Amino acid sequence: MSSLMLSRVAVCGGTHGNEMSGIYLVKELLKARKKVMEDEEEKPVSVMLVLSNPRAVQQCRRYIDTDLNRCFTHATLSGPMSDTTPYEIIRSRELNTMLGPKGSPGAVDLVCDLHNTTANMGLCLISYSDCDWICLQMPDVPLRYIHFDVSNKESYSLDSVGKHGFAMEIGPQPHGVVRSNVYTAMKAGVQHMLDWVSFFNSGTVFFCFATRFVDVFTMVKRFDYPRDSETHDITAAVHPQLQDRDFCLLHPEDPLFQTFSGETLRYKGKEPLYPFFINECAYYEKVQMIIVAYYNMAFKVHS
Amino acid sequence: MSSLMLSRVAVCGGTHGNEMSGIYLVKELLKARKKVMEDEEEKPVSVMLVLSNPRAVQQCRRYIDTDLNRCFTHATLSGPMSDTTPYEIIRSRELNTMLGPKGSPGAVDLVCDLHNTTANMGLCLISYSDCDWICLQMPDVPLRYIHFDVSNKESYSLDSVGKHGFAMEIGPQPHGVVRSNVYTAMKAGVQHMLDWVSFFNSGTVFFCFATRFVDVFTMVKRFDYPRDSETHDITAAVHPQLQDRDFCLLHPEDPLFQTFSGETLRYKGKEPLYPFFINECAYYEKVQMIIVAYYNMAFKVHS
Numbered sequence: 182m183s184s185l186m187l188s189r190v191a192v193c194g195g196t197h198g199n200e201m202s203g204i205y206l207v208k209e210l211l212k213a214r215k216k217v218m219e220d221e222e223e224k225p226v227s228v229m230l231v232l233s234n235p236r237a238v239q240q241c242r243r244y245i246d247t248d249l250n251r252c253f254t255h256a257t258l259s260g261p262m263s264d265t266t267p268y269e270i271i272r273s274r275e276l277n278t279m280l281g282p283k284g285s286p287g288a289v290d291l292v293c294d295l296h297n298t299t300a301n302m303g304l305c306l307i308s309y310s311d312c313d314w315i316c317l318q319m320p321d322v323p324l325r326y327i328h329f330d331v332s333n334k335e336s337y338s339l340d341s342v343g344k345h346g347f348a349m350e351i352g353p354q355p356h357g358v359v360r361s362n363v364y365t366a367m368k369a370g371v372q373h374m375l376d377w378v379s380f381f382n383s384g385t386v387f388f389c390f391a392t393r394f395v396d397v398f399t400m401v402k403r404f405d406y407p408r409d410s411e412t413h414d415i416t417a418a419v420h421p422q423l424q425d426r427d428f429c430l431l432h433p434e435d436p437l438f439q440t441f442s443g444e445t446l447r448y449k450g451k452e453p454l455y456p457f458f459i460n461e462c463a464y465y466e467k468v469q470m471i472i473v474a475y476y477n478m479a480f481k482v483h484s
Numbered sequence: 485m486s487s488l489m490l491s492r493v494a495v496c497g498g499t500h501g502n503e504m505s506g507i508y509l510v511k512e513l514l515k516a517r518k519k520v521m522e523d524e525e526e527k528p529v530s531v532m533l534v535l536s537n538p539r540a541v542q543q544c545r546r547y548i549d550t551d552l553n554r555c556f557t558h559a560t561l562s563g564p565m566s567d568t569t570p571y572e573i574i575r576s577r578e579l580n581t582m583l584g585p586k587g588s589p590g591a592v593d594l595v596c597d598l599h600n601t602t603a604n605m606g607l608c609l610i611s612y613s614d615c616d617w618i619c620l621q622m623p624d625v626p627l628r629y630i631h632f633d634v635s636n637k638e639s640y641s642l643d644s645v646g647k648h649g650f651a652m653e654i655g656p657q658p659h660g661v662v663r664s665n666v667y668t669a670m671k672a673g674v675q676h677m678l679d680w681v682s683f684f685n686s687g688t689v690f691f692c693f694a695t696r697f698v699d700v701f702t703m704v705k706r707f708d709y710p711r712d713s714e715t716h717d718i719t720a721a722v723h724p725q726l727q728d729r730d731f732c733l734l735h736p737e738d739p740l741f742q743t744f745s746g747e748t749l750r751y752k753g754k755e756p757l758y759p760f761f762i763n764e765c766a767y768y769e770k771v772q773m774i775i776v777a778y779y780n781m782a783f784k785v786h787s
Binding site: 206208299355357360365419443460462 | 509511602658659660661665667668718722723745763
């Protein structure tokens, strides 16, 4: 493994067309690249800059027909196509051709997909692997690492198309808005990742691994909002005592929701959990999830 | 004027279909009303509860074809109609029939239109009149009052359809999200307004007016984002030192924007201003405005 080079990296923004930091960052990097085009061929790492869902970006919506970041399962990528195939499914195949094909030797080495959330989550890396030494060793800036425990076949997000990949998720930022501090944090995060790739390729990274630890959160439970049984409208909001407290321990009987008539609903589980994606905008419609609660575990970096 | 009764009041939510506090509040009030329907006829004040733009609410978008809250000028309300008339123009006429007609004796006495903003504006009342004693006397909770200085003929928002009217604007709340604290503040604000209407109608309000003052902000200037001359994309975000500082004095040479390449752009005007609607999501597309800066004036309440 130590002979591996990360020679092809993709940085993607606008996979969700209303998550603005990544969109403006990719556009800015494209503009900067245009200026220094003549230097490009000398670089040992090829960085592809991708605006993933240009139609949704143009309309400043999460997606046009369906969530692009759920379209990268093997089943969806290889399913039948017709005149009525949703735009994002067509686009997922274009991206799979450009960055993959998923699971093939031709896929790019690393996909970094830029996202924002309305939740107060700071800077998080989200990946399907909790033993992918490339992703785990990357950060030496304060951040959290979130692990989605599904197989590569079932993995559904754009970053699963590369040989390695992760989503860089930063919040809080309202969708449709860019906050300068969030944009700047993302810019620094991407620069850090690219610097790390250069270090890695030069072979100078390995000596310090044995003592590095990373906090990893693995999903154990999802909560939905209380909903009206007829209309399916939510009937409560995240409780003010829980709002903005992502990654803070939620204990049994702690407030979870406040109904629109003012009643407090409490967490009835028996185990304490670390909630996150608290009040993420996109999860209102996903019916089955709103707060995703995880265990925290200190994780020794593999070397 | 003292013999006036405010016997017909309208509380409207969802004029913008992604401003969630007002939407859930109107739905909650409708639900509560259903439960106590039998008491309804005894009340001296008729409160109409209106979901202004149901299609946009259903899609959780600001609007379908065009901004409903710009459709209530006399010109738009009386313009020609055809098969291609935008949905919101059709809907504005329905609302004008229901709550107006604007400028007529048949119009409701007071329209309270509920809005949210991504800006850190707290609770604001926005109205076209700075000498409308009904609106100005209402608050005895901490809030700010914003005055749009245009004639009734040019006034374009839903609240202009009533004999009196104002928008209740609360933030910060991301569009598409409901924050419990913002919802609760709005619920208290509406209850306060309805209590005030009852007091007013009972004739017990007037004795305390002479000593009341209200801070009023009147528009003097609008700023647009710096934009790319070809694409019209914004090229800078609100500066981190200005972000969230609505109603805080902006001095000449204070930072205004930070470009996506990191440069600080400063306020070049000669007069200090009180900016607000700082980084309001909806103003990215409106090209000509983003930060609306106002003078503050202490305002003696008319009696």
